Amino acid sequence: MQAMKAVMRRELLSYFATPVAYVFIVIFLMLSATFTFYLGGFYERGQADLQPFFLFHPWLYLFLIPAISMRLWAEERKSGTLELLLTLPISLKDAIIGKFLAAWLFAGLALALTFPIWITVNYLGDPDNGVILAAYLGSFLMAGAYLAIGSSLSALTRNQVIAFILSVVACFIMMVTGLDMVLDFFRGWLPQGLVDAVASLSFLTHFQSISRGVVELRDVLYFLLVIGLGLYANQLIIEAKKAD
Amino acid sequence: MIVTEHLRKCYGDFVAVDDLNLQIEPGEVVGLLGPNGAGKSTTMKMLSGFLTPTSGTASIFGKDVVHDSLAARRMLGYLPEGAPAWGEMTPEQFLHFIADIRGLQGSQRKKALDEVVEQLHLDRVWHQPIDTLSKGFKRRVGLAQAILHKPKALLLDEPTDGLDPNQKHEVRELIQQIAADRIILISTHILEEVEALCTRAVIIARGKILADDTPEGLEQRSRYHLAVTLRLESPERYREKLAALPMVAEVEVHANGLTAFPSGKETPFPHIKALVDEENWPVQSLQLERGRLDEVFRTITMGERN
Numbered sequence: 001m002q003a004m005k006a007v008m009r010r011e012l013l014s015y016f017a018t019p020v021a022y023v024f025i026v027i028f029l030m031l032s033a034t035f036t037f038y039l040g041g042f043y044e045r046g047q048a049d050l051q052p053f054f055l056f057h058p059w060l061y062l063f064l065i066p067a068i069s070m071r072l073w074a075e076e077r078k079s080g081t082l083e084l085l086l087t088l089p090i091s092l093k094d095a096i097i098g099k100f101l102a103a104w105l106f107a108g109l110a111l112a113l114t115f116p117i118w119i120t121v122n123y124l125g126d127p128d129n130g131v132i133l134a135a136y137l138g139s140f141l142m143a144g145a146y147l148a149i150g151s152s153l154s155a156l157t158r159n160q161v162i163a164f165i166l167s168v169v170a171c172f173i174m175m176v177t178g179l180d181m182v183l184d185f186f187r188g189w190l191p192q193g194l195v196d197a198v199a200s201l202s203f204l205t206h207f208q209s210i211s212r213g214v215v216e217l218r219d220v221l222y223f224l225l226v227i228g229l230g231l232y233a234n235q236l237i238i239e240a241k242k243a244d
Numbered sequence: 245m246i247v248t249e250h251l252r253k254c255y256g257d258f259v260a261v262d263d264l265n266l267q268i269e270p271g272e273v274v275g276l277l278g279p280n281g282a283g284k285s286t287t288m289k290m291l292s293g294f295l296t297p298t299s300g301t302a303s304i305f306g307k308d309v310v311h312d313s314l315a316a317r318r319m320l321g322y323l324p325e326g327a328p329a330w331g332e333m334t335p336e337q338f339l340h341f342i343a344d345i346r347g348l349q350g351s352q353r354k355k356a357l358d359e360v361v362e363q364l365h366l367d368r369v370w371h372q373p374i375d376t377l378s379k380g381f382k383r384r385v386g387l388a389q390a391i392l393h394k395p396k397a398l399l400l401d402e403p404t405d406g407l408d409p410n411q412k413h414e415v416r417e418l419i420q421q422i423a424a425d426r427i428i429l430i431s432t433h434i435l436e437e438v439e440a441l442c443t444r445a446v447i448i449a450r451g452k453i454l455a456d457d458t459p460e461g462l463e464q465r466s467r468y469h470l471a472v473t474l475r476l477e478s479p480e481r482y483r484e485k486l487a488a489l490p491m492v493a494e495v496e497v498h499a500n501g502l503t504a505f506p507s508g509k510e511t512p513f514p515h516i517k518a519l520v521d522e523e524n525w526p527v528q529s530l531q532l533e534r535g536r537l538d539e540v541f542r543t544i545t546m547g548e549r550n
Binding site for chain 1: 255289292293294295314317318320322324325326328329330331332333337341342344345346347373389
């Protein structure tokens with residue numbers, strides 16, 4: 001536990017020791033605002049909610065979260081610090097969780113810094129803050145799921161660009177299985193039960209139900225399960241590829 | 245005590261370390277010698293718990309490196325090859341992180357940090373990102389990391405590789421300072437290091453131990469052991485007379501001198517000295533050879549190949 005906290009602290013410190021963290025946060029805030037106001041029609045809708053803000057989070061995360069996760073293990077491998085880290089008295093599991101938590105907290109910080117939009121909508125109207133809170137929670141959980149997948153793929157290579165591309169592709173697949181466009185393709189020849197199963201694998205399906213204000217246990221469990229499986233895969237990959 | 249039994253590591257079909265049996269006691273400074281690719285680093289990586297052996301066992305003071313890995317790692321200090329560190333951190337942040345992971349707290353932690361700063365002269369670069377440090381300082385930061393918790397066993401993978409002669413000297417002095425009552429295992433392909441530091445040398449090539457002896461013991465295996473080297477002008481003229489002496493088996497002529505090799509277990513030095521004095525040879529120096537490690541190293545590691 002002590003060691004896991006130390007790894008997490010070190011990782012967070014590294015984010016802010018370079019401009020990476022600041023650049024990321026600024027881009028995240030700019031893009032999320034742009035999407036909300038221009039693509040989402042925040043004003044034009046005339047409704048006091050944050051639907052247009054949260055609607056684009058899965059797409060925003062698709063490119064921005066792999067940008068955080070790509071360096072998690074690829075960089076350690078490249079610089080040789082993987083060997084240092086894994087010969088310190090810390091279990092591999094703790095190291096993985098510590099690094100993941102740091103990345104998740106960082107993503108959470110970026111998300112929290114979007115609070116002006118919440119103030120704005122409260123100033124302009126009378127939104128249901130419970131729904132907004134649920135959506136924030138859903139967005140945070142989804143960021144964790146993206147990160148866990150990205151983290152495990154980052155362990156595959158010493159090249160951050162490859163890690164980035166792999167993560168984008170994997171996350172894209174995890175997302176589009178919930179789009180009607182993709183589901184229509186299955187509807188033609190799969191029974192409804194299986195189509196639902198495909199849809200229920202998607203980030204989108206679960207995120208959308210949480211962001212409507214319905215925090216159901218199965219949606220939360222889904223994201224936690226993806227995180228758990230992602231980090232378990234991460235461990236298997238590192239164990240199998242230590243020597244490379 | 246570090247013990248390995250039938251330690252073996254394969255990468256696919258390639259056998260990197262093969263049936264390695266070692267036993268190292270506290271107080272010993274052991275040089276793990278071998279050409280590049282001999283299996284030195286792989287051995288270090290297995291002892292440090294980074295790589296899992298394909299078969300065989302290794303333990304650090306009774307703690308198995310696979311089954312009781314964390315306990316084994318707690319007793320170890322390890323400097324991986326090239327002294328990797330997180331470049332964006334300062335030595336201060338880096339060593340505090342290591343102290344966190346090693347569970348050093350309170351006054352013990354402060355004392356440990358103060359000591360390594362002093363021993364390795366890190367105060368000047370204490371607040372500078374490691375990326376911006378010179379190679380020598382980076383290595384010192386790596387060493388500081390390895391000795392911070394005063395480990396009973398220290399593994400150093402090529403600690404002086406790539407350093408300039410002054411830095412090499414410094415690192416060696418440091419290793420000597422901390423050697424008392426500890427196990428130090430140094431992998432290297434630099435032979436002078438073994439002479440300067442080690443109480444025991446283990447030569448490996450292609451994953452196998454080929455020799456395990458004191459540096460002196462190894463020197464005695466050299467054909468230069470007890471030979472006599474004379475430095476003088478136009479050495480060719482003196483060759484015949486030298487070769488005719490008793491106890492001299494063979495004379496080799498080089499650019500500015502001669503070397504006379506002994507025929508038995510005794511040195512021909514007294515005879516040569518007498519001859520030089522008697523005939524008043526213009527000798528610049530007359531030297532009794534201890535043996536040459538580089539020659540022994542070559543004979544052992546190459547001989548196996550042929």
